[in-house]
Amino acid sequence: MxxxxxxxxxxxxxxxxxxxxxxxxxxxxxxxxxxxxxxxxxxxxxxxxxxxxxxxxxxxxxxxxxxxxxxxxxxxxxxxxxxxxxxxxxxxxxxxxxxxxxxxxxxxxxxxxxxxxxxxxxxxxxxxxxxxxxxxxxxxxxxxxxxxxxxxxxxxxxxxxxxxxxxxxxRQEDVPEKIWPLPVRALMGVGEKTEKVLHGLGIKTIGDLARYPVEPLEYRLGVVGKALHAMAWGIDNSPVRPSGLPIKSMSNEYTLPEDTTNQEILKAHIMRLSCEVGRRLRKNGYVGRTVNIKLRYHDFITITRSESLRDFTDSDKAICEKAWELFLRNWQK
Ligand SMILES: [Mg+2]
CATH class of the missing domain: 3.30.70.270 (Reverse transcriptase/Diguanylate cyclase domain)
Known part of the structure; x- marks a missing residue:
């Protein structure tokens, strides 16, 4: 506090x-x-x-x-x-x-x-x-x-x-009146999964969460449980971090069920992963400019490469093209 x-x-x-x-x-x-x-x-x-x-x-x-x-x-x-x-x-x-x-x-x-x-x-x-x-x-x-x-x-x-x-x-003192009647889902960081766990404990509103003992929450949700409990009381000490633009990254990765050198199969996976990232960017209203790829071989040797695009984008096509280009340039077969 x-x-x-x-x-x-x-x-x-x-x-x-x-x-x-x-x-x-x-x-x-x-x-x-x-x-x-x-x-x-x-x-x-x-x-x-x-x-x-x-x-x-x-x-x-x-x-x-x-x-x-x-x-x-x-x-x-x-x-x-x-x-x-x-x-x-x-x-x-x-x-x-x-x-x-x-x-x-x-x-x-x-x-x-x-x-x-x-x-x-x-x-x-x-x-x-x-x-x-x-x-x-x-x-x-x-x-x-x-x-x-x-x-x-x-x-x-x-x-x-x-x-x-x-x-x-x-104000801090308004929390019980203004925040507690809201559904837990309204709390930052409570997604579908966490909401389900909380509902399972009989916690429907932010007020229910605030009044719930913290230990069982921690047991069920780990550090997140403890953090959410504090948030239900309106407590948040995170500072405002000035920066040019929000720096965040979104990624998807996939381990092939068996090793392959088939370029068509690899391309299909890169396309799918790129589309998945693009979909999440658009869903959250983000754009990005730097595309990173990570390749891991059968012997666990891992390489990462990145390159920036000229413009910010949330387009599957732009992400996929750059990822594929990086892949072809760095793939050791
Ligand atoms: Mg808005």
């Missing part, structure tokens, strides 16, 4: 329906219409972002385009322009950095800011959040939602409370 005098003021900013809002801004005829941004409107891709007009039809990010078309036949389906969104995302980060150097880009449309000690210059945290919202609206005519809290965990939950165009403050 924070010690008096050491309380932090953390903001979490989340752009509202970012890709769709950018498209509506660039083409005013799309304003007020259900706009659905996706990888390929004619293909088998998934939805990247649905505008708020499309959401009442049940269209959601990560949904197959074909399903979105069934739910919302009148939707305007647009192929996303990731380079454009990245450029804008970097401009938004520049605005945030005028308030504090402690800006941590979390995804293409989300950032954490530590504004502790910035009161003298810009006023209290809520005032700073209002200034940021006004500046983003003035410069780009876009809205965002901001959560204000003593840590990243609560700030992120707060920004989700009142979308779009929200501004929500959660």
């Amino acid at each position: 924070a010690i008096a005098g050491h309380e932090r003021n953390i903001l979490h900013l989340d752009m509202d329906a970012f890709f769709a809002a950018v498209e509506q801004h660039d083409n005013p005829r799309l304003k007020g219409k259900p706009v659905i941004v996706c990888g390929d409107p004619e293909g088998r891709g998934v939805v990247s972002t649905a505008s708020y007009e499309a959401r009442p039809f049940g269209v959601k990010a990560g949904m197959p385009v074909a399903q979105a078309k069934r739910l919302c036949p009148q939707g305007v389906f647009i192929k996303g322009d990731i380079q454009k969104y990245i450029k804008l995302s970097l401009q938004i980060i520049d605005i945030l950095k005028t308030f504090t150097p402690l800006v941590e880009p979390y995804s293409i449309d989300e950032s954490f800011l530590d504004v502790t000690g910035c009161e003298g210059l810009f006023g209290p945290p809520v005032g700073i959040a209002k200034l940021i919202k006004a500046e983003i609206r003035r410069k780009f005519d876009l809205t965002c939602s901001i959560g204000v809290a003593p840590n990243k965990l609560l700030a992120k939950m707060a920004s989700d409370f009142q979308k779009p165009d929200g501004l929500v403050v959660i």
